[in-house]
Amino acid sequence: MKLTINGTTHEFEAAANMPLLWALRDILDIKGPKFGCGVSACGACTVLINGEPVRSCTYNVSDVEGEVTTIEGLPINGKLHAVQQAWLKHQVPQCGYCQSGQIMAAVALLNTISNPTDTDIDDAMTNLCRCGTYPKIKAAIKDAAAMLEVNR
Amino acid sequence: MSRLGTITRRSFMGLGVAATGGLAVGYYFYTKPFPNPLIAMAAEGDAVFNPYVKIAADNTITIIAPRAEMGQGVHTTLAALVAEELDVSLDQVNVEHGLPGKAYYNEAMMVEGGPFPFFDEGFMAEATRGSMKVVSKFLALQMTGGSSATIDAFVKMREAGCAARLVLVAAAAEHWGVDAGTLRTSGGVITNHVNNETLTYGEISEAAAQLEPPSKLPLRPRSEWKTLGKSQPRVEGLDKVTGGRIFGIDVQLPDMLYGTVKISPRFGVGAVSVDKNAALKVAGVLDIIDIESTTGSGFGIIAENTWAAFQGADALEVEWATPDYPANTDGMKSMLDIAMATNSDFTLGKVGNVEKEFNNTDSENFFGAVYDAPYLAHTTMEPMNATAHFKDGKLEMWIGTQGPGLAQSTCAALLGIKTEDVTVNTTRMGGGFGRRGEVDVPLYAAAMAAKTGGRPIKVTWSREEDMRHDTYRPIATAQFRASLTDDGDITGLDVDIASPSILTSLLGRTFPSIPAGGTEKIVLEGAFDQPSTIPNRRYQAHIVDLPVPIGFWRSVGNSFNGFFQESFIDEVAHVSGKDPLEFRLSMMNDEEHRPAREVLKKVAKMANWGGSLPAGKGQGIAHALSFGTWVAQVVQVDVTDDVVKIEKVWCAADLGLVLDPDNVKAQMMSGIVYGLSQALGQEITFSDHEVEQYNFYDFDAMRMHQCPEIVVELLENSHRMGGAGEPGTPPSTPALANAIYASTGKRIRSMPLSHAIDFA
Numbered sequence: 001m002k003l004t005i006n007g008t009t010h011e012f013e014a015a016a017n018m019p020l021l022w023a024l025r026d027i028l029d030i031k032g033p034k035f036g037c038g039v040s041a042c043g044a045c046t047v048l049i050n051g052e053p054v055r056s057c058t059y060n061v062s063d064v065e066g067e068v069t070t071i072e073g074l075p076i077n078g079k080l081h082a083v084q085q086a087w088l089k090h091q092v093p094q095c096g097y098c099q100s101g102q103i104m105a106a107v108a109l110l111n112t113i114s115n116p117t118d119t120d121i122d123d124a125m126t127n128l129c130r131c132g133t134y135p136k137i138k139a140a141i142k143d144a145a146a147m148l149e150v151n152r
Numbered sequence: 153m154s155r156l157g158t159i160t161r162r163s164f165m166g167l168g169v170a171a172t173g174g175l176a177v178g179y180y181f182y183t184k185p186f187p188n189p190l191i192a193m194a195a196e197g198d199a200v201f202n203p204y205v206k207i208a209a210d211n212t213i214t215i216i217a218p219r220a221e222m223g224q225g226v227h228t229t230l231a232a233l234v235a236e237e238l239d240v241s242l243d244q245v246n247v248e249h250g251l252p253g254k255a256y257y258n259e260a261m262m263v264e265g266g267p268f269p270f271f272d273e274g275f276m277a278e279a280t281r282g283s284m285k286v287v288s289k290f291l292a293l294q295m296t297g298g299s300s301a302t303i304d305a306f307v308k309m310r311e312a313g314c315a316a317r318l319v320l321v322a323a324a325a326e327h328w329g330v331d332a333g334t335l336r337t338s339g340g341v342i343t344n345h346v347n348n349e350t351l352t353y354g355e356i357s358e359a360a361a362q363l364e365p366p367s368k369l370p371l372r373p374r375s376e377w378k379t380l381g382k383s384q385p386r387v388e389g390l391d392k393v394t395g396g397r398i399f400g401i402d403v404q405l406p407d408m409l410y411g412t413v414k415i416s417p418r419f420g421v422g423a424v425s426v427d428k429n430a431a432l433k434v435a436g437v438l439d440i441i442d443i444e445s446t447t448g449s450g451f452g453i454i455a456e457n458t459w460a461a462f463q464g465a466d467a468l469e470v471e472w473a474t475p476d477y478p479a480n481t482d483g484m485k486s487m488l489d490i491a492m493a494t495n496s497d498f499t500l501g502k503v504g505n506v507e508k509e510f511n512n513t514d515s516e517n518f519f520g521a522v523y524d525a526p527y528l529a530h531t532t533m534e535p536m537n538a539t540a541h542f543k544d545g546k547l548e549m550w551i552g553t554q555g556p557g558l559a560q561s562t563c564a565a566l567l568g569i570k571t572e573d574v575t576v577n578t579t580r581m582g583g584g585f586g587r588r589g590e591v592d593v594p595l596y597a598a599a600m601a602a603k604t605g606g607r608p609i610k611v612t613w614s615r616e617e618d619m620r621h622d623t624y625r626p627i628a629t630a631q632f633r634a635s636l637t638d639d640g641d642i643t644g645l646d647v648d649i650a651s652p653s654i655l656t657s658l659l660g661r662t663f664p665s666i667p668a669g670g671t672e673k674i675v676l677e678g679a680f681d682q683p684s685t686i687p688n689r690r691y692q693a694h695i696v697d698l699p700v701p702i703g704f705w706r707s708v709g710n711s712f713n714g715f716f717q718e719s720f721i722d723e724v725a726h727v728s729g730k731d732p733l734e735f736r737l738s739m740m741n742d743e744e745h746r747p748a749r750e751v752l753k754k755v756a757k758m759a760n761w762g763g764s765l766p767a768g769k770g771q772g773i774a775h776a777l778s779f780g781t782w783v784a785q786v787v788q789v790d791v792t793d794d795v796v797k798i799e800k801v802w803c804a805a806d807l808g809l810v811l812d813p814d815n816v817k818a819q820m821m822s823g824i825v826y827g828l829s830q831a832l833g834q835e836i837t838f839s840d841h842e843v844e845q846y847n848f849y850d851f852d853a854m855r856m857h858q859c860p861e862i863v864v865e866l867l868e869n870s871h872r873m874g875g876a877g878e879p880g881t882p883p884s885t886p887a888l889a890n891a892i893y894a895s896t897g898k899r900i901r902s903m904p905l906s907h908a909i910d911f912a
Contacts, residue, residue: 018459026459038462039849042533072394088393091385131826133818135861
């Protein structure tokens, strides 16, 4: 099996029905995407495939066509993505476990809608956070949108 | 200076030690020294000053924050205590949890364990607090819980920083041959203004660690704090926005196997029969072992990867035995009703004579109501997991645990090895909420590690296994009866609460040899211990014997009693035609109740309480004192077409002393969301003796689109420092129920509220 992840091509063996999440975590040792539910219900495992957010815990590794981006692939030349910077500025994470998925979902949102409203954020950000960081996530997404606008 | 302060100050006498020198001088509490766990962790050249501070020659400064970082920011705040007195900034230091050690026992967690309200400073209450300190020293449990970490660390970790700085300065003074008083410290550098030379802490650390700190450790007054009292970025913040490998589930070891567990979904019984054939045929499944422990019986699936292990567990065909507890939730509720109808097990908070008052009250001047709350799961975002490596008679574990010492001792007992032959590496945790102090997770991993031929194994529970094998927040029900004056003021309050005992459940699975029983204030906490000047009161506990495992769920007994009591007070206010805020204020008149009055008045002002609202909107108010922190909240809802939208929450909290304002506000916000989540539909129910819920699709929590705007303000009127992690939770649910009543006239007395009304 061959996959391009964060710009690097990996060749490995895995059962065809293995979810992408476990191929990433257990075979390729890419630990950013987290296991939370195994049924696409929480979003902790969110990665991008060709820029689209995907819940990797239920996405068969053999079905992946295109480039996979995990949170490890977000920084460019060591510089954090605007969403990551905004997350730090707003001190979003508490336990932090869901935040890889939240950040990937936010990146995907801002790729589609550059200046999202509260409703856009409510609709797109369906990932679960048990620490209740939602108000800070919302504020950070708006800040990231502003940062990206300046750089555009 | 408090007794604690005196003791810990004395304890620092003669604690200087350099790991390279091999001189182990203990850290003394009372008279018996505990060994310094940091010595075992120190690398060649590390100078160890005390259990909390080591400094390498290259000026790498490491602070040990020996409490579970599960999102509450404890590593940042505890490190700030040391950094403040060590005169370094937080971005200069490494913060580690460290290895387990009795030196890190939590004294504060047990101090409020006695049957007294937080504000009671009478002889009995204080004497009990004193003896709890001795008991906690004797048990020497290194636990994170009870919102106690910062309270416990406040003096001793500042003293650790101060003691290290004083010997560093003394060593530098000796080096330069000057008086120590002429030297200045800043940012880990000592400056000699006479010759304009400087020394880093690292350059002088080996010599400094040989010196004894003075017996008097002059801690900085608050007015001189540089770090404490100010909001700090989290020390692990960067890891948490870059997918850092910091959680137990991220552990990766050479030659590591993977596994999962399938434990009996019927509590207290095991398998009648098992067919392993199909499971062993799953590609990647290597072995299936039997697990027998005090926490459960079942099977461990050993595999080449986690996915294979999960599939193996699904394919494992087991017939489980039938336990003798009721098969379904209705049967369990009947047991609560029976307990409620029989004599009480104990009474707390008795004031005046409620029976006499009731006998003297006209029959039309009574008001009563019955409330109930279900079992709840913790559902931490990171499912339960542990990695274990058993080789040559020694066990090493990597686990996110709130009780590393318990994990160490119970796993040692399971494998029949010495406690010192178990090493526990405590990782950061994807949520804890009380779940991660339990020993089931390390026990199963240790049992599986003994069957791998010396290879390490990471054991990850599926979400379904996690949901169905929790130590649940207990089911509870309460009867409130009040006698009223003709004006509607409460003259007598009689409260009966029925619930299973958390301590009986906990001791049974953790220390089976210790008998349980007696007064357990948890059943009544959040009710009997609240600020009240109602002249006649009585709170009776009815303990129910149910073997469903129960445990500490964020705010524990306060999580249901806060809902019960603050709903009832609100009901009486409306029955009496009184404003719910004014009614509360009229019943907390003692001087020591002042923080409660102030947070209520504050939150009312923040929310513009009593102001006019558009049709369909309503506000509810509630107050709860828990873990030493006074919290008042107003929830505002909008009810349109019978659907409730929680619009806004205002929160005023008084912890007495705030060390990191933004973090405390974040904890209040978190506690509110955690509390409101249960109202939206959380419940653990039973059929066929098994939990009926499996995953987030049938036990969800609040999501982004349901989350209100939350505003938090902090006050400092309280006489002692309170906790941060839990106190935001208890007032949230009654404030919501009270807001729904204000908007709709519908009183909901049963959790989750979603049974009676729809939420957006």
